[in-house]
Amino acid sequence: MSDGLETIGGLVGGMAQGGWGLVKGAAVGGVLGAGTGALAGGAAGAVIGAPTGPGAVIAIPSGAGAGAVVGGLGGAAVGGAYGAVTGVRQGVEDGREWGRWLSEKIEGAQKKAKAKPKTDADTDCADCKPKNPCEHLKRGNGEGPYRGGGHGSPKQGTGTSSPVGDELDSHHIPSKGSYKDLGLSAEEGPAIQMLQRDHVKTNSYLNKDFVRSQARLLKAGKFDEVFASDIANVREVAKNAGDPTRYGEAIKEMIKYKECLDKHGITPGKKGR
Numbered sequence: 581m582s583d584g585l586e587t588i589g590g591l592v593g594g595m596a597q598g599g600w601g602l603v604k605g606a607a608v609g610g611v612l613g614a615g616t617g618a619l620a621g622g623a624a625g626a627v628i629g630a631p632t633g634p635g636a637v638i639a640i641p642s643g644a645g646a647g648a649v650v651g652g653l654g655g656a657a658v659g660g661a662y663g664a665v666t667g668v669r670q671g672v673e674d675g676r677e678w679g680r681w682l683s684e685k686i687e688g689a690q691k692k693a694k695a696k697p698k699t700d701a702d703t704d705c706a707d708c709k710p711k712n713p714c715e716h717l718k719r720g721n722g723e724g725p726y727r728g729g730g731h732g733s734p735k736q737g738t739g740t741s742s743p744v745g746d747e748l749d750s751h752h753i754p755s756k757g758s759y760k761d762l763g764l765s766a767e768e769g770p771a772i773q774m775l776q777r778d779h780v781k782t783n784s785y786l787n788k789d790f791v792r793s794q795a796r797l798l799k800a801g802k803f804d805e806v807f808a809s810d811i812a813n814v815r816e817v818a819k820n821a822g823d824p825t826r827y828g829e830a831i832k833e834m835i836k837y838k839e840c841l842d843k844h845g846i847t848p849g850k851k852g853r
Contacts, residue, residue, distance in 0.1 A: 712768055714840035720833025726826070728833030731756070731771040740771045740830075748773040753810040753834065755784035758794035762848035770807070770838045772814065772830040781817045784810070795835070801849045809836065 679715070718730035718739045731750050732739015741750040751774045756766040774782075784790050797806050818826040828847055841847040 679703050712845070712846070713844050714837055717833075717837040717840050720830065720836070722829045722833060724829040726773040726830040728772040728827075728830035728835075729770070729837040731767055731769050733767055739767070740773045746773075747776065749776050749779040750774075751779050751782060751814070752784075753814070754760050754794050754798065754806045755791045755810075757788075757791040758784075758806070759798050759803075759848050761795075762798060764841075764846065764848055768841070768846065770841070772827055772834050774814070774827065774830075778821060778826075781820075782810075783813050799850055803847055803849050811835075 639800045650848050708736065712730075713729070715738070718732050720727045720729050721740070726748070727740050731752060732741050734741045734744050739750070750771045752766065752769050752771045754769075756769050760766070779785060786796065814827055814831065815824065818824055838847065840849065842850045845851050
C-alpha cells in the first residue's frame, strides 16, 4: 500500500516539477541564448559591414537581430531539456515524500475505523478511575427525610452529600480520614445524612485522635468492626436526641451500599466475591 502510494506520488510530483523545469529552463535558456547570439551576431555583422562604410550601420543591428533569434531558439531547446531533467529528478523526490505522507494518513484513517468503539466502561487515560459498580446505590431512594449510601460528589449531585443547601450533613462511616491511605476515596466511602446538630455529637467529628485510632484498626483488617461501632454511635446520638429510629432507614441504605462495595472488593480488606 505504502510503496504504491509513494510511486503515484513520485509520478505526480515528477510531472509537476518537470513541467515547471521545462518552462523555467526554456525561459532562462532563451534569454541567455538571445543575449549571447546578439553579441556574436552583432560582432559578425560589424566585421562584414565594416569595409563598405555605411553598410556597417545596417549590418550590425541586422546581425544582432538574427543572432538573437538563432541564439534564443537554441538556448530555449537546450535550457528546456536540462530544466525538464532536473525538474523530474526533484519532482520524484518531492513526490515520494508526498506519497509517504498520503500513505500514513490513509493507513491511520483505516486503523481508526477498525478500532473498537468505546463503551461506558472505557476510560480515556491510564490514571482515570474505573466506574463505581455500586453507583446506583450511592443515594438510597427511601421515603424518609434522610438518605444513606455513599458520600458522592456535591458538584455532580450524587450520594448523601447532595443536594447542597439542604441543611443536612453527610457523615462518613467510618470517618473518611481513617481510610485515606487504604485505596477507598472519600467520595466512594459509606455515609448517611444527618442533622448538623446530631453530626457534631458523633465520635469522629473533628476528633483527630479518634480518627487515628480508627485508621490503626482498619489497617489491621477490622473495617467491619469499625463500621458497626460507628453505626452504634449514630443510633446512640439519635436516642439521646429523643428519636431512636431517626436514622434507621438511612443506615439500612448505607449497609446495602457497603455490601455492594464488599462484593466488588472495593472495601479495604475485602477481596470481593
